[in-house]
Amino acid sequence: MDFVPLDSLNEKAAEEELSRLAELLEQANTAYHTKDAPFMSDAEYDAYKRRNLALEDRFPHLKRADSPTDVVGAAPSAGFAKVSHSMAMLSLANAFDDEDVFDFVQRIRKHLGLSDAEPLHFTSEPKIDGLSLSLRYENGALVQAATRGDGAVGENVTANALTINDIPQRVPNAPDVLEVRGEVYMSHTDFEALNEKQNAAGAKAFANPRNAAAGSLRQLDARITQNRPLRFFAYAWGTLTAPLGKTQSDSIERLKNLGFQTNELTDRCDGPEALLAQYRRIEERRASLDYDIDGVVYKVDDLDLQRRLGFRSTTPRWAIAHKFPAELAWTELQSIDIQVGRTGALSPVARLKPITVGGVVVSNATLHNEDYIAGRDNKGGVIRDGKDIRAGDYVQVYRAGDVIPKVADVDLDKRPAEAIPFVFPTTCPECGSDALREAGDAVRRCTGGLICPAQAVERLKHFVSRAAFDIDGLGAKQIEQFYKDGWVSEPADIFTLRDRYESGMQQLKNRDGWGEKSATNLFDAIDEKREIPLARLLFALGIRHVGEAASNLIAQHYSTFDAFEKSTLAAQIEEGDAWDDLLSIDGVGTVMAQSLVHTMGQPAERASIDRLVAQLKVQPSKPIVSDGSPVAGKTVVFTGTLERMTRAEAKSRAESLGAKVAGSVSAKTDFLVAGPGAGSKAKKAVELGIRTLDEDGWLALIEGL
Numbered sequence: 001m002d003f004v005p006l007d008s009l010n011e012k013a014a015e016e017e018l019s020r021l022a023e024l025l026e027q028a029n030t031a032y033h034t035k036d037a038p039f040m041s042d043a044e045y046d047a048y049k050r051r052n053l054a055l056e057d058r059f060p061h062l063k064r065a066d067s068p069t070d071v072v073g074a075a076p077s078a079g080f081a082k083v084s085h086s087m088a089m090l091s092l093a094n095a096f097d098d099e100d101v102f103d104f105v106q107r108i109r110k111h112l113g114l115s116d117a118e119p120l121h122f123t124s125e126p127k128i129d130g131l132s133l134s135l136r137y138e139n140g141a142l143v144q145a146a147t148r149g150d151g152a153v154g155e156n157v158t159a160n161a162l163t164i165n166d167i168p169q170r171v172p173n174a175p176d177v178l179e180v181r182g183e184v185y186m187s188h189t190d191f192e193a194l195n196e197k198q199n200a201a202g203a204k205a206f207a208n209p210r211n212a213a214a215g216s217l218r219q220l221d222a223r224i225t226q227n228r229p230l231r232f233f234a235y236a237w238g239t240l241t242a243p244l245g246k247t248q249s250d251s252i253e254r255l256k257n258l259g260f261q262t263n264e265l266t267d268r269c270d271g272p273e274a275l276l277a278q279y280r281r282i283e284e285r286r287a288s289l290d291y292d293i294d295g296v297v298y299k300v301d302d303l304d305l306q307r308r309l310g311f312r313s314t315t316p317r318w319a320i321a322h323k324f325p326a327e328l329a330w331t332e333l334q335s336i337d338i339q340v341g342r343t344g345a346l347s348p349v350a351r352l353k354p355i356t357v358g359g360v361v362v363s364n365a366t367l368h369n370e371d372y373i374a375g376r377d378n379k380g381g382v383i384r385d386g387k388d389i390r391a392g393d394y395v396q397v398y399r400a401g402d403v404i405p406k407v408a409d410v411d412l413d414k415r416p417a418e419a420i421p422f423v424f425p426t427t428c429p430e431c432g433s434d435a436l437r438e439a440g441d442a443v444r445r446c447t448g449g450l451i452c453p454a455q456a457v458e459r460l461k462h463f464v465s466r467a468a469f470d471i472d473g474l475g476a477k478q479i480e481q482f483y484k485d486g487w488v489s490e491p492a493d494i495f496t497l498r499d500r501y502e503s504g505m506q507q508l509k510n511r512d513g514w515g516e517k518s519a520t521n522l523f524d525a526i527d528e529k530r531e532i533p534l535a536r537l538l539f540a541l542g543i544r545h546v547g548e549a550a551s552n553l554i555a556q557h558y559s560t561f562d563a564f565e566k567s568t569l570a571a572q573i574e575e576g577d578a579w580d581d582l583l584s585i586d587g588v589g590t591v592m593a594q595s596l597v598h599t600m601g602q603p604a605e606r607a608s609i610d611r612l613v614a615q616l617k618v619q620p621s622k623p624i625v626s627d628g629s630p631v632a633g634k635t636v637v638f639t640g641t642l643e644r645m646t647r648a649e650a651k652s653r654a655e656s657l658g659a660k661v662a663g664s665v666s667a668k669t670d671f672l673v674a675g676p677g678a679g680s681k682a683k684k685a686v687e688l689g690i691r692t693l694d695e696d697g698w699l700a701l702i703e704g705l
């Protein structure tokens with residue numbers, strides 16, 4: 001499974017790959033979920049799925065209607081009666097490392113508008129590797145059992161479920177309607193005994209306990225299921241006529257009291273550190289458990305908060321599955337190379353003696369940054385017991401969430417006597433400029449800017465990438481070639497290619513694969529992009545910290561390139577009206593604002609940008625207008641405590657109605673929505689004569705009451 005680097009993929013290749021992946025993943029899903037006979041490892045499946053997601057992230061408009069990303073499980077098998085779930089049975093988002101867990105918690109706090117000081121509790125539950133089952137009890141009696149199927153429609157396996165000891169047939173004192181959800185699994189002991197029986201009977205042995213459990217539950221003849229030692233852990237619920245509790249942990253306790261098996265390793269944790277500690281405790285216990293687990297599931301404990309967080313297309317926002325790393329291997333690290341990126345970041349790469357990790361041949365791995373190599377984390381703390389990494393070392397390689405493998409550990413016993421500590425360069429290996437590390441930044445960066453060939457090429461690649469100029473026939477490969485040949489050294493050069501070619505200055509067609517026709521096609525494709533929306537132009541410039549979303553916001557705010565340029569120049573001293581105006585854009589913080597004014601303030605950078613803009617027709621941004629909305633095109637500022645919604649909710653709602661949400665009050669503000677505790681912003685609004693509403697007034701306005 002060697003994937004083409006995303007940067008060098010053109011649209012057509014991406015589209016083809018997405019189509020192949022859709023087909024492959026659909027087959028894998030059917031094999032795994034419907035036939036209980038997977039033809040690839042879970043790790044491989046996960047890697048394909050991540051690759052698919054990465055492609056969709058990079059080429060959002062190529063996302064297929066039948067995208068594997070939006071698929072849960074597989075359609076029910078024809079042999080079973082179908083059951084429509086009254087509440088969808090979804091999948092879980094995945095976390096693969098500690099950082100993903102911190103991000104998960106941070107996302108939730110942000111969404112709910114919780115400060116770091118406010119408590120936020122989670123449950124941590126082992127992720128049982130079986131298959132999920134929904135049990136419906138009416139007036140205390142089991143009336144239906146269904147598999148997840150595709151999340152909306154599952155298979156009716158009631159007769160089979162009735163044969164499982166852990167599943168009570170009657171539940172006294174239950175709500176009138178009680179849907180209990182959980183995992184059907186097989187213990188290791190039972191699995192081994194079953195396979196011995198299968199062998200003795202000349203039948204096929206099962207590959208693993210999960211397949212055995214799934215294959216045993218999903219039998220058309222329930223008498224076969226009866227002879228299979230299946231078990232069940234309850235950890236969730238569907239429709240209920242009365243709540244089981246106020247929290248996830250209460251509800252699990254209640255399920256236990258109602259007679260269900262719940263997992264004893266389930267715990268309550270008050271933050272990411274506690275979750276991670278629990279993860280490691282469970283990981284240590286993993287080998288001694290008599291059943292398979294493939295990770296730990298974290299869920300927001302408070303059910304009210306779960307409700308507010310809601311769902312994405314196939315996963316709840318309030319839960320995540322932190323998977324155990326499965327793929328590890330040891331190999332020799334032959335050398336450490338330094339790569340220079342678009343923003344000048346020096347990234348160390350380990351060149352490895354090729355090794356197979358979870359079915360994939362790996363010969364490169366990231367070493368993150370100089371601290372990581374030295375055995376320190378970004379805050380100066382010790383990692384890997386302080387062991388540094390050297391060329392010649394024997395290292396442990398793993399593949400986790402990213403397709404890019406990482407180096408995790410080093411074996412000091414196998415370190416060659418002549419191995420010397422790695423000295424991280426303080427000059428750029430590409431251009432010789434000083435490479436500096438700013439305070440608080442883990443990364444060392446080349447200061448060469450435009451004179452650094454590595455940065456120049458990476459910037460050009462970014463400039464022509466999908467979300468930027470997206471020029472047909474001008475991808476990463478062509479950019480590299482054109483740069484090498486001296487045809488294109490900055491973005492403006494792309495737009496003078498035709499002139500130079502036609503005046504005979506450059507002989508594009510002498511190059512391999514370039515005829516008269518392909519040259520003309522390329523020039524036409526370039527001309528098509530001379531007219532460009534401001535937001536795309538801003539993104540294409542590749543200014544550090546300024547991504548696609550920020551580019552949109554900035555374009556919306558300034559509307560024209562001229563206004564943007566003037567403002568950022570006026571804001572050079574980082575104070576005054578222009579600076580305040582820049583910071584008033586919701587989503588633009590100090591770091592981004594500094595990066596913008598810094599870039600525009602450098603004469604060489606600005607000259608290069610001006611040369612580019614002279615070749616273009618930049619389309620001004622139009623305000624988003626949402627038909628009939630009373631706040632469309634208006635600018636609103638929220639301040640004080642909101643009681644009926646969080647800031648995030650208030651913001652996304654206002655934006656969906658076409659309003660602009662700003663972070664501070666200025667003459668351009670149309671409404672100030674002030675909750676209790678509003679301070680200086682409310683005063684300023686009064687001074688400027690801006691309409692101030694309380695939360696109810698705002699809701700009344702947007703709801704048209």
Ligand SMILES: NC(=O)c1ccc[n+]([C@@H]2O[C@H](COP(=O)([O-])OP(=O)(O)OC[C@H]3O[C@@H](n4cnc5c(N)ncnc54)[C@H](O)[C@@H]3O)[C@@H](O)[C@H]2O)c1
Nearest residue numbers: 028029032038040041042045091092125127128132235297
């Ligand atoms: N090898 C293959 O060909 C192949 C094909 C398809 C899927 N898969 C495997 O299946 C997984 C994807 O399937 P998925 O959609 O079931 O996602 P998932 O397994 O990542 O997570 C969702 C499932 O976790 C289970 N679960 C276990 N303990 C839980 C708990 N305490 N709380 C909540 N849920 C719990 C539930 O059954 C739930 O449906 C992949 O990770 C992949 O490894 C493999």
Ligand SMILES: [Zn+2]
Nearest residue numbers: 428431446452
């Ligand atoms: Zn450089």
